[in-house]
Amino acid sequence: MADTVSYRPKAGEIPTQPGVYRFRDRNRRVLYVGKAKNLRSRLSNYFQPLRSLHERTRRMVTTASSVEWTVVGTEYEALQLEYTWIKEFNPPFNVKFRDDKTYPYLAVTLGDRIPRVMITRNRNIKDARYFGPYTKVWAIRETVDLMLKAFPVRSCSDGVYRRAELTGRPCLLGDIGKCAAPCVGRITPEDHKSLAIDFASFMAGNDSGYLRDLTEKMKQAASTMDYEAAARHRDAIQALEGVLGKSAVVLPETIDADVFGIAHDELAAAVQQFIVRGGRVRGVRSWVVDKELDMDLGELVETVVQNAYDGPDAPPREILVPELPDDTAELEQWLTQRRRETPDPSAPRGRHTGRVELRTAQRGDKAALAQTVSMNAKNALVLYKTRRSSDFVARSKALNDIQDALGMDDAPLRMECYDVSHLSGTNIVASMVVFEDGLPRKDQYRRFSIPESTDDTESIYQVISRRLAYLKETPATESVAGTDETALDAEAEAALDSEGAAGADEVVEAAAERRRRKFSYPPNLLIVDGGQPQVAAAKRALDESGVTGIQLAGIAKRLEEIWLPDSDFPVILPRNSDALFLIQRLRDEAHRFAITYQRARRKRDIGTVLGEIPGLGPSRVKELLKHFGSVAQLRTASPEQIAEVRGVGPTLATAIFERLAEGGRGDTADAQPEEGQAADARS
Numbered sequence: 001m002a003d004t005v006s007y008r009p010k011a012g013e014i015p016t017q018p019g020v021y022r023f024r025d026r027n028r029r030v031l032y033v034g035k036a037k038n039l040r041s042r043l044s045n046y047f048q049p050l051r052s053l054h055e056r057t058r059r060m061v062t063t064a065s066s067v068e069w070t071v072v073g074t075e076y077e078a079l080q081l082e083y084t085w086i087k088e089f090n091p092p093f094n095v096k097f098r099d100d101k102t103y104p105y106l107a108v109t110l111g112d113r114i115p116r117v118m119i120t121r122n123r124n125i126k127d128a129r130y131f132g133p134y135t136k137v138w139a140i141r142e143t144v145d146l147m148l149k150a151f152p153v154r155s156c157s158d159g160v161y162r163r164a165e166l167t168g169r170p171c172l173l174g175d176i177g178k179c180a181a182p183c184v185g186r187i188t189p190e191d192h193k194s195l196a197i198d199f200a201s202f203m204a205g206n207d208s209g210y211l212r213d214l215t216e217k218m219k220q221a222a223s224t225m226d227y228e229a230a231a232r233h234r235d236a237i238q239a240l241e242g243v244l245g246k247s248a249v250v251l252p253e254t255i256d257a258d259v260f261g262i263a264h265d266e267l268a269a270a271v272q273q274f275i276v277r278g279g280r281v282r283g284v285r286s287w288v289v290d291k292e293l294d295m296d297l298g299e300l301v302e303t304v305v306q307n308a309y310d311g312p313d314a315p316p317r318e319i320l321v322p323e324l325p326d327d328t329a330e331l332e333q334w335l336t337q338r339r340r341e342t343p344d345p346s347a348p349r350g351r352h353t354g355r356v357e358l359r360t361a362q363r364g365d366k367a368a369l370a371q372t373v374s375m376n377a378k379n380a381l382v383l384y385k386t387r388r389s390s391d392f393v394a395r396s397k398a399l400n401d402i403q404d405a406l407g408m409d410d411a412p413l414r415m416e417c418y419d420v421s422h423l424s425g426t427n428i429v430a431s432m433v434v435f436e437d438g439l440p441r442k443d444q445y446r447r448f449s450i451p452e453s454t455d456d457t458e459s460i461y462q463v464i465s466r467r468l469a470y471l472k473e474t475p476a477t478e479s480v481a482g483t484d485e486t487a488l489d490a491e492a493e494a495a496l497d498s499e500g501a502a503g504a505d506e507v508v509e510a511a512a513e514r515r516r517r518k519f520s521y522p523p524n525l526l527i528v529d530g531g532q533p534q535v536a537a538a539k540r541a542l543d544e545s546g547v548t549g550i551q552l553a554g555i556a557k558r559l560e561e562i563w564l565p566d567s568d569f570p571v572i573l574p575r576n577s578d579a580l581f582l583i584q585r586l587r588d589e590a591h592r593f594a595i596t597y598q599r600a601r602r603k604r605d606i607g608t609v610l611g612e613i614p615g616l617g618p619s620r621v622k623e624l625l626k627h628f629g630s631v632a633q634l635r636t637a638s639p640e641q642i643a644e645v646r647g648v649g650p651t652l653a654t655a656i657f658e659r660l661a662e663g664g665r666g667d668t669a670d671a672q673p674e675e676g677q678a679a680d681a682r683s
Contacts, residue, residue: 007066008047014040019071020081023064023093030089031064035082037327039069056560059572060093076330083306083334095289095303106131106144108153108200113189114182115196117144117155129200130313131282148178150214151199154192155179203282251279251365257318258308259366261373262300263381264289265584270381271304272373277316286380298325305331305358314339317354320361320370328358385585394578395438401579402525405571406564408551412525413437417586418467418538419529420450420459421594427601428453430463431594434523435586444521447597457537460528464538468545471522523550529587531556531563531570539565555587613652613659620647624656635660 019039023032023046036042046053046061053061072078086094109116111127119141123130148155156164156171156179164170164183174181182192221230251257261272268288275283289304302325309315315335325331335356361370399411415435422428428450434441448466453459526542528534535554542552553571554563560580561570573580627645628634634642643653 003049004047005050005061005064007064009043009067011040011044014043014069015071016040017071018073018075018078019069020078020085021067021069022085022089022091023060024066024068025063026065030085030091032060032091032093033082033085033089035075035078037075037078039071043067043069056093074330075327076333079327079330079334087310095295095300106203108196108203110193110196110200113193114154114161115193116161117148117153117196117199119144131200131203145178147199147202148173151195151202152178152180153196153199154182203277251276251369255279255318256316257320257366258316259320259361259369259373260301260304260308260322261370261375261377262297262304262322263374263377264297264300265381268381268384269300270377270384272377272380273308274369274373276369284376286376288380288384297323301325302327302331305335309335309338315356317356319356319358320366321358322360322370322374324358324360332356332358385581395582398578398582399438401573401577402583405562405573405579406525406551406553408524410524412523412551414521414523415525415527415586416467416523417527417529417590418460418463419587419590419594420456420463421591421598422459427598428459429594429598429601430459431590431597432463432467433586433590433593435582438582440589445593447593449601456530457533460530460534461537461541464526464528464541465545468541468547471545471547522547525551525553527583527586528552528554529590530554531561535563535565555583560584613655615652616656620645623647 016038018035018037020033020035021039021043022030024030034042046057046067050058050062070081072081104119104121105123107118107120107125108129108131109118109125109127110129111125144155152173154161155173160171161183164174164181168184170179170181170184170186173179174184174186180187180192180195182189187195218230218234221227255276256278257276259274259276261274263270271287271289273285274281275285285308289300295303301321301323305319305321315338317339319335332355335358339354339356361367399413402408403411413436417433417435418430420428420430430448430450432446432448434444446467448463450459450462453462526538528538531554535552538552538554542550552565555561556563556570561572562583563570573583624634624642624645628637637657639650639653639657642648642656643650645653648656
């Protein structure tokens with residue numbers, strides 16, 4: 001591999017001022033747009049030796065054939081120019097946004113001579129004021145129905161309005177008091193527009209002021225014995241209170257804020273946005289981000305915020321994000337400019353002006369809300385992956401793409417993935433997960449205990465050797481790895497009660513044979529979590545076993561690249577491809593399964609449990625075990641009995657007693673296998 005790309009400019013040619021750079025391919029298509037405080041410093045990161053670059057960055061710079069830059073005066077100008085060019089060129093290596101659904105909005109067409117309240121999914125109506133997004137259309141209809149009782153704004157279509165003007169008769173809404181009927185002159189266009197502005201102002205969060213005014217009007221009408229007017233005001237108050245009752249109160253009523261939550265992995269990110277106006281959640285929006293190049297959370301936040309306010313929505317004065325980006329000041333300046341460029345005539349006085357601030361919530365109600373938004377983002381990412389995995393067409397394409405990429409004769413209908421987990425070299429365990437036809441087979445998962453190993457490669461070698469041993473012919477009387485001894489003992493005990501010793505032996509042998517058949521089914525593709533060293537260790541085990549017909553590969557987590565045996569270069573699957581998504585999911589499932597088992601082992605390890613208690617060192621742990629003689633006796637001891645041990649006082653004895661009690665409950669929970677899951681695989 002060449003040390004770097006041929007089009008690398010000389011370091012002295014690149015300026016040190018702020019600016020924006022573009023990578024282009026041989027057809028002059030823009031591949032990537034980025035900004036920098038110091039162009040020379042940033043661009044030098046792309047022209048390091050290719051072997052040291054992140055794989056996705058390496059693919060971008062090798063695809064490109066030139067780089068160019070534009071110097072600007074300030075970092076803020078760089079941010080603006082980058083935003084403009086991304087919108088203009090749509091570079092394939094920049095972050096891609098894909099909204100997961102088309103949301104319904106409540107819109108007030110304040111730009112019209114006779115404004116109209118409407119439910120729409122069109123966000124491009126000129127001078128319209130939008131509220132939402134809402135997740136359900138019926139929720140908006142209920143809101144509009146209640147609001148029209150207090151603010152009888154026109155909600156009919158243009159055709160219905162023109163017909164009413166021609167005939168001089170209002171529609172049904174005008175007759176029942178849910179429209180002020182400007183079509184027949186019951187209200188002037190100016191007064192009707194003022195009514196529409198009040199409608200939008202209330203929806204924007206200025207709700208308490210309207211309720212106070214209506215309450216005062218109702219009392220005045222009642223005091224003058226104008227009971228009809230008082231009843232109208234009362235009905236309007238009840239309608240507005242009904243609208244407010246449908247919005248969750250999460251913050252003080254003076255706060256307008258947007259709260260963002262982001263959950264991401266190497267391939268994608270899920271974004272949740274809670275729109276809070278007047279302390280109430282007025283709308284929720286979610287979308288998915290495809291990550292082409294590797295980026296940290298701060299960079300994601302910057303891109304998410306820019307795209308969130310790309311439309312007609314004016315940003316609020318406060319935006320809560322999970323992490324502040326490096327150029328927070330410039331981003332705040334850009335958001336403030338966007339806020340000033342999108343004036344809102346319906347906003348309460350002072351709410352459409354002022355500087356926008358980016359913050360991270362640290363404590364209190366805002367932190368609790370941010371945690372809720374973050375939890376929703378995590379759930380959305382899991383749902384996105386689940387839906388993608390359940391798509392039969394996508395799974396079939398993924399299997400075929402893996403076959404082509406790895407040069408296999410057939411599609412890998414059965415894949416096994418292995419991962420090793422340990423804690424500083426102790427409690428070494430490994431997992432085997434099985435996917436058939438692109439879906440997990442949890443009943444065929446296995447867990448391995450590794451008594452002793454020098455490193456991860458040796459652990460991989462041991463596990464693969466033990467696994468491959470059962471792909472060869474095995475005598476019927478030989479012990480079976482992966483057998484659930486507890487299940488076999490239960491079956492044997494039941495048979496012993498009913499049929500005697502001979503029956504018990506037959507039951508054990510039959511159960512063992514069933515386990516053997518499951519465990520001896522060979523995979524088409526065997527994957528290990530790791531790069532070249534782990535693949536080499538697995539190949540050594542495969543060669544020594546004599547088993548053939550199995551494709552071997554490894555996936556390196558940091559770069560998401562696939563390594564084959566005896567290969568100097570990895571196989572690069574396209575980013576966001578179904579093939580890479582399936583392999584990543586397989587790897588993540590193996591990692592989760594190994595970690596779960598390793599943690600359960602730790603909880604059962606009394607030495608580990610006691611070692612986590614503050615003030616209890618190795619010598620006191622040894623003294624405790626020596627005093628009681630066994631772990632079982634120690635677990636049943638009372639705090640007073642534990643305090644009798646030399647060096648252990650009453651306070652420490654109570655801590656030991658409580659920790660052992662917690663550990664016992666945790667063991668019980670962790671000992672429950674997953675649905676359809678087998679027990680440990682042992683040699």
